[in-house]
Amino acid sequence: MKRMIALILALIGIVAAVSGCGGVKRKDNRLSIVTTIYPEYDWVREIAGDKADITLLLDNGVDMHSYQPSVNDVMKISNADVFIYVGGESDSWVEDALKEAVNKHIRPLSLMDTLGNKAKLEEALPGTDKKDEKTEYDEHVWLSLKNAKLFCDAIAETLANADTENAALYRENADKYISRLEALDKEYADTVRSAEYKTLLFGDRFPFRYLTDDYGLSYYAAFDGCEAETEASFETVAFLARKLDELELPAIIKIDNSDEKLARTIVDNTKTKNQKIVTLNSMQSTGTADGNGYIEIMQQDLDALRQALNSETNGG
Numbered sequence: 001m002k003r004m005i006a007l008i009l010a011l012i013g014i015v016a017a018v019s020g021c022g023g024v025k026r027k028d029n030r031l032s033i034v035t036t037i038y039p040e041y042d043w044v045r046e047i048a049g050d051k052a053d054i055t056l057l058l059d060n061g062v063d064m065h066s067y068q069p070s071v072n073d074v075m076k077i078s079n080a081d082v083f084i085y086v087g088g089e090s091d092s093w094v095e096d097a098l099k100e101a102v103n104k105h106i107r108p109l110s111l112m113d114t115l116g117n118k119a120k121l122e123e124a125l126p127g128t129d130k131k132d133e134k135t136e137y138d139e140h141v142w143l144s145l146k147n148a149k150l151f152c153d154a155i156a157e158t159l160a161n162a163d164t165e166n167a168a169l170y171r172e173n174a175d176k177y178i179s180r181l182e183a184l185d186k187e188y189a190d191t192v193r194s195a196e197y198k199t200l201l202f203g204d205r206f207p208f209r210y211l212t213d214d215y216g217l218s219y220y221a222a223f224d225g226c227e228a229e230t231e232a233s234f235e236t237v238a239f240l241a242r243k244l245d246e247l248e249l250p251a252i253i254k255i256d257n258s259d260e261k262l263a264r265t266i267v268d269n270t271k272t273k274n275q276k277i278v279t280l281n282s283m284q285s286t287g288t289a290d291g292n293g294y295i296e297i298m299q300q301d302l303d304a305l306r307q308a309l310n311s312e313t314n315g316g
């Protein structure tokens with residue numbers, strides 16, 4: 001992959017040199033912005049409005065954990081004014097792509113770098129199936145409304161630097177959007193504070209570390225992190241079923257894009273076998289066709305959380 005990216009970029013370089021295109025100013029003065037995942041795309045859409053052409057690379061249900069850029073994708077990045085990416089384990093390909101970008105004025109923005117020392121390591125959860133020995137940074141950083149505020153600040157600043165003419169507009173749009181994030185953040189906090197239960201049990205992978213930590217929720221999960229093609233052991237199923245019984249939780253969680261099989265198996269191994277199965281959307285493979293923005297999806301997740309943290313009689 002590394003070599004292919006280098007080759008493609010060398011070719012683009014020749015084309016750009018011949019055509020004299022430096023990629024700095026576009027004829028209609030619109031910024032060209034490339035994003036990797038849907039939350040980044042939606043934030044840019046909110047902040048840039050109609051002042052930019054925005055590309056979402058991982059569109060149409062592509063999962064970030066298995067994505068590799070196509071030739072066309074690398075070309076788009078190479079000619080962008082601003083490139084926004086996660087900066088975690090799954091997009092380690094970015095470094096090579098950036099090293100040889102045609103547009104030397106490209107402004108890369110990494111969410112993990114923006115988060116700095118607020119980035120969290122994946123932790124070993126009790127009773128989970130371990131995927132491997134080495135500990136990695138949890139890259140699902142967008143699943144925290146508090147992180148999202150930092151990212152929108154950083155995006156506004158990056159856009160303002162790339163296009164000083166519209167700097168005030170970007171700042172204004174970001175401020176408006178951030179106040180919506182803050183309102184939803186407060187709603188989450190209130191919901192958790194008044195909830196009957198304070199523990200979530202994921203019969204699934206676990207990309208929600210940032211969200212659970214934001215509101216002091218306890219959690220159990222079948223897998224520490226978010227590797228795809230894994231099956232839970234019988235020990236894990238038994239452990240989680242026992243936890244559901246012991247804590248008398250009203251629900252078990254599954255995440256978007258996974259079937260209910262594991263969650264169902266865990267429920268079937270409990271004494272009561274009557275727990276709700278609730279879905280939380282982690283936006284790992286959300287595309288532009290979805291129609292809902294980041295805030296709407298986080299709102300739906302809050303509704304799901306309400307279901308998971310309250311028994312039928314209380315709030316559900």
Ligand SMILES: [Zn+2]
Nearest residue numbers: 065207226284
């Ligand atoms: Zn993931």
